[in-house]
Amino acid sequence: MAGVLAALADPMRLRIVKSLLQQDDCMSCKEAAPCPDMAKSTLSNHFRILREAGLIETTKKGVEHRNVVREADINARFPRLLKTIVGCSE
Amino acid sequence: MAGVLAALADPMRLRIVKSLLQQDDCMSCKEAAPCPDMAKSTLSNHFRILREAGLIETTKKGVEHRNVVREADINARFPRLLKTIVGCSE
Numbered sequence: 432m433a434g435v436l437a438a439l440a441d442p443m444r445l446r447i448v449k450s451l452l453q454q455d456d457c458m459s460c461k462e463a464a465p466c467p468d469m470a471k472s473t474l475s476n477h478f479r480i481l482r483e484a485g486l487i488e489t490t491k492k493g494v495e496h497r498n499v500v501r502e503a504d505i506n507a508r509f510p511r512l513l514k515t516i517v518g519c520s521e
Numbered sequence: 522m523a524g525v526l527a528a529l530a531d532p533m534r535l536r537i538v539k540s541l542l543q544q545d546d547c548m549s550c551k552e553a554a555p556c557p558d559m560a561k562s563t564l565s566n567h568f569r570i571l572r573e574a575g576l577i578e579t580t581k582k583g584v585e586h587r588n589v590v591r592e593a594d595i596n597a598r599f600p601r602l603l604k605t606i607v608g609c610s611e
Contacts (some may be wrong), residue, residue: 432609433530464607509609519599
């Protein structure tokens, strides 16, 4: 769980996860970016940390990376954690 | 909330908070230490981070620092967050 908490402890990453959760569909890194002017490398780094923490899944579709929150997996391992953290940040 | 999540993202600090929550009374840093052989400076550092995140309150009683989790304050600001994180880590 340490990795999940550390990943979500960054406000930008939390915003990315919230954006992804609001969509039914996958999102590209750019679509889920918390700020439109965020450097591509910074954004990639945030997505990598989220992926390594097991919070998101990324699939490549053509030249684009499509991202989705691994909601079912996270909820199974850490009941209510994601919902509580997202709820507290609103 | 970022500070709270970052503070609890460390397994040792989470164990300290859990120890403190299990006690009705305050605890000294040594009593709440996650490992008996942890260096005093490391332990102090963990307590400082917890204090700065607003998770614990430390009062001095003689030569001892007495620590308690600011449960009511945390629960008021971040409903169910502490309980959910502690529950997920068991």
